[in-house]
Amino acid sequence: MREESTVQSFDAVGIGVGPFNLSLAALAQSAGGLTTRFFDVKPRFQWHPGLMLPEADLQVSFLKDLVTLADPTSAYSYLNFLHHKGRIYSALIANGLNSSRMEFEQYYQWVAEQLPSIRWDQSVKSVTLGDGCFEVTCESGETARTTTLALGSGKEPHLPDFAVGLRGGQVLHSSDLMQVRPATSGRRVMVVGGGQSGAEVVNYLLSDDTSLPESLTWVSSRAGFLPMDDSPFTNEWFAPSYVDHFRSLSAERRAVVLGSQRLASDGVSESLLRKIYRRLYQLDIAGGPLRHRLVANHRVADLRREGEALVVDLHDADRNRQEHCTVDVVVFCTGYRSRFPDYLEPLRERITVRADGFEVHEDYSLEWDGPSDLRIYVQSFAENSHGIADPNLSLSAWRSARILNSILGREQFRVNGATSITSWALGQD
Ligand SMILES: Cc1cc2nc3c(=O)[nH]c(=O)nc-3n(C[C@H](O)[C@H](O)[C@H](O)COP(=O)(O)OP(=O)(O)OC[C@H]3O[C@@H](n4cnc5c(N)ncnc54)[C@H](O)[C@@H]3O)c2cc1C
Structure with missing residues (x-):
């Protein structure tokens, strides 16, 4: 007999649980007030297992973890992980503000294990438009209804x-x-x-x-x-104020600027x-x-x-x-590329796709011609519009916070007001 498939409704559904949607799931959990579900095809959290080399180090400070730069008091921080594991002193002595990639994966796993919103072993097959909602269907038959999607299925x-x-x-x-x-x-x-x-x-x-x-x-x-250029002024390209400046540029100018910044990330x-x-x-x-x-x-x-x-x-x-x-x-070692996700094919005709990718608004929602109360947020699909930091861990907590503020319709997390030393425009005297 065919097993009856389950259908549940959530305020938001995330597709893919890499670091970016894991950050969203963690911040949503501590913000409260939202029902969420996150699907990932893997059996448990794994971070690029094919390149988990014994000596590989994180390329950014561990302070750029899932939550700290958006919510320094969060229980899901890397420091709290170290504290919990009883190695906060030895880790600081061994690594300073750095971490090995292996230990950072353990941290991600530690957070993921605490989040009831995540469902592993669930490959999302399609997203269709239902009656006033999206319907997210997994290969297993499990279906979730929601008004808010967060795409975090990574690059290929x-x-x-x-x-x-x-x-x-x-x-x-x-x-x-x-x-x-x-x-x-x-x-x-x-x-x-x-x-x-x-x-x-x-x-x-x-x-x-x-x-x-x-x-x-x-x-x-x-x-x-x-x-890699890891110098101070270059690092300001990986700060929130630069995202807003970059977004204000023309598409042609953004392409030129991104090309000139390559060594800061590659x-x-x-x-x-x-x-x-x-x-x-x-x-x-x-x-x-x-x-x-x-x-x-x-x-x-x-x-x-x-x-x-x-x-x-x-x-x-x-x-x-x-x-x-x-x-x-x-x-x-020729990198990774974004492509239009297969599971989104049923909505392809309704989503704006330009030559350089999706049209992504300030709050990381996509431009599409569906009902305005149904929103599709993207994680790591907006390098061309939001800048060089988009596929990088630096702004993941901040971006998740910006997305959550937009979903909640209030400033749950403080996302504006961080200063930078570089002036992105001369302004008026
Ligand atoms: C080896 C490596 C090391 C990196 N190190 C750093 C670093 O040190 N610092 C830095 O800033 N950046 C780093 N990056 C860049 C970036 O931070 C990582 O690639 C990061 O993992 C991107 O996160 P993500 O959540 O977008 O995607 P991913 O980590 O790729 O996760 C996507 C998830 O989506 C799931 N998924 C995909 N399709 C489906 C589907 N249909 N249904 C269900 N689940 C699905 C996958 O199983 C996967 O778990 C690194 C990249 C690589 C490749």
């Missing part, structure tokens, strides 16, 4: 088209690494991408003397292996670059068998299998010529 790993059909044990996206665990010891390995993921994968491949590759080729299309942490450089130097003077080549200004143009090996075509931008390289394993 991006592979160049020519690599998609070869994805497997020898051709990987960085997000596959710890699940596939390709055989790299004593083999010819290429890492594609000069950003943080590429550097973390290279560091991982070099970490164990007993299982080094035979050769390591690290390719970047940039002019070098460049550091560069490599300087400490990791130093570590890799020193490691390669030490391997060289030890006279070991590893051959390494770090090639900048090269773009991988094609890839094909020849017998057991992979032949990679590269374009050398300095000399404007094609080159070839034969390897056994290629790890593409």
Whole structure:
């Protein structure tokens, strides 16, 4: 007999529980007054498990946790997690204001376990328009009705088209690494991408003397292996006042500005670059068998299998010529892309989508032609309109607070008034 599907109504329903909707769920829980449900396809909270490398560190201060910058008194803070686990002193001595990614995932799990609003193992299949509400339907048949959606289903790993059909044990996206665990010891390995993921994968491949590759080729299309700009004035791009300034610019200007800011988010942490450089130097003077080549200004143009090996075509931008390289394993660290979520297809015709993505209002709600009391909020779908911090953890608590204020129709959380040293416009004397 077919099991009867359940239908319940909530004030708000979140789709996906990564850090961003987890922040929303935590702040909603402490604000009270809202019934919420959050669905995630995973069996429990996991943070990019394919790249959970042993030495990986958080790229921001732990104060940029789920709640603190919007509600410093929240019980769901990282400091409260450390306190609860009895390691607040040792963590501060070991890490200062930093955290390993592994410990931050444990913190996220600790918060998630306290939130009754989250339902795991629920893959959202579709969002349709019901009678005065959205109907969110999961593969399991579970359905939730709501007037307010929060989309937090994340981005998808991006592979160049020519690599998609070869994805497997020898051709990987960085997000596959710890699940596939390709055989790299004593083999010819290429890492594609000069950003943080590429550097973390290279560091991982070099970490164990007993299982080094035979050769390591690290390719970047940039002019070098460049550091992330973590300097004070650049960091103000990751503060609330900059979001409002960025939104006020024309779409053309925003695209130019975003392009010029890339290294503030896509560069490599300087400490990791130093570590890799020193490691390669030490391997060289030890006279070991590893051959390494770090090639900048090269773009991988094609890839094909020849017998057991992979032949990679590269374009050398300095000399404007094609080159070839034969390897056994290629790890593409080529980032993540947003795309229109499959579950939203039933509403596609009603949602405004421009060439550069959704049209997103100040409160992170989407422009659409449905009833104005039905709202769709987005987390990490608004880089083109709200700026470089959008896919980053820096503003996650603040953005969740702004969304909740909009849902509640009152200033539950203080989201305006934080100062910045940089003036985004000259103003009047
Ligand atoms: C390896 C890595 C490390 C990073 N480290 C940092 C850092 O240190 N600092 C920083 O500022 N930023 C960092 N980022 C960038 C960003 O903060 C993270 O990508 C962050 O996880 C984004 O959160 P999210 O909630 O948007 O999406 P995700 O973390 O991708 O979570 C999305 C969730 O949605 C679920 N989902 C998707 N579709 C469905 C569906 N149909 N039904 C149900 N559930 C669904 C998925 O299972 C997933 O759990 C990092 C990114 C990566 C890839």
